[in-house]
Amino acid sequence: xxxxxxxxxxxxxxxxxxxxxxxxxxxxxxxxxxxxxxxxxxxxxxxxxxxxxxxxxxxxxxxxxxxxxxxxxxxxxxxxxxxxxxxxxxxxxxxxxxxxxxxxxxxxxxxx
Amino acid sequence: xxxxxxxxxxxxxxxxxxxxxxxxxxxxxxxxxxxxxxxxxxxxxxxxxxxxxxxxxxxxxxxxxxxxxxxxxxxxxxxxxxxxxxxxxxxxxxxxxxxxxxxxxxxxxxxx
Numbered sequence: 001x002x003x004x005x006x007x008x009x010x011x012x013x014x015x016x017x018x019x020x021x022x023x024x025x026x027x028x029x030x031x032x033x034x035x036x037x038x039x040x041x042x043x044x045x046x047x048x049x050x051x052x053x054x055x056x057x058x059x060x061x062x063x064x065x066x067x068x069x070x071x072x073x074x075x076x077x078x079x080x081x082x083x084x085x086x087x088x089x090x091x092x093x094x095x096x097x098x099x100x101x102x103x104x105x106x107x108x109x110x111x112x
Numbered sequence: 113x114x115x116x117x118x119x120x121x122x123x124x125x126x127x128x129x130x131x132x133x134x135x136x137x138x139x140x141x142x143x144x145x146x147x148x149x150x151x152x153x154x155x156x157x158x159x160x161x162x163x164x165x166x167x168x169x170x171x172x173x174x175x176x177x178x179x180x181x182x183x184x185x186x187x188x189x190x191x192x193x194x195x196x197x198x199x200x201x202x203x204x205x206x207x208x209x210x211x212x213x214x215x216x217x218x219x220x221x222x223x224x
Contacts, residue, residue: 102208
């Protein structure tokens with residue numbers, strides 16, 4: 001559950017970079033809930049995230065269209081989570097919306 | 113040195129998602145070298161990365177233009193590093209090139 005699929009281009013990426021505040025404060029549970037909820041939204045294509053030990057993390061969600069991104073942004077439970085995020089979970093974040101224009105992948109067959 | 117600046121749009125993001133093989137095998141030193149080298153390239157705008165304890169990582173470099181991305185892709189030392197990466201460091205990776213169309217940020221003043 002790490003790599004998102006590579007859909008037909010073009011599609012959209014929402015790149016979220018964030019530094020967390022200290023302590024969990026309900027973050028992990030809510031992050032799981034939001035990841036599940038996002039996957040039920042029309043136009044959702046996938047999600048990837050990684051967080052380093054120093055608290056800096058990247059999370060990227062992939063969407064079919066700008067409209068799908070707007071729908072998710074305004075989904076009521078997600079709006080509430082974003083408010084808590086701004087107030088409690090994040091010290092600093094940036095959001096970038098980008099149109100994916102090409103992609104490729106490499107996977108080894110020999111895992112040895 | 114975590115957040116990249118938010119330049120004037122539009123600009124480009126190269127989103128690299130990867131799962132590492134086990135062991136360092138010279139990876140960390142080369143990653144540092146490549147990060148420094150990329151920053152000297154024309155059109156370079158910034159770099160962000162995070163790696164989770166499970167070995168899945170995201171690295172995003174930002175560039176002024178498609179031409180800047182192509183120049184970096186074909187830079188000789190970088191080409192050599194990419195070959196080693198395919199052969200030794202990565203079990204699986206995906207690359208997406210995306211045009212950043214909008215962005216915003218939040219930063220708390222009160223760190224308490």
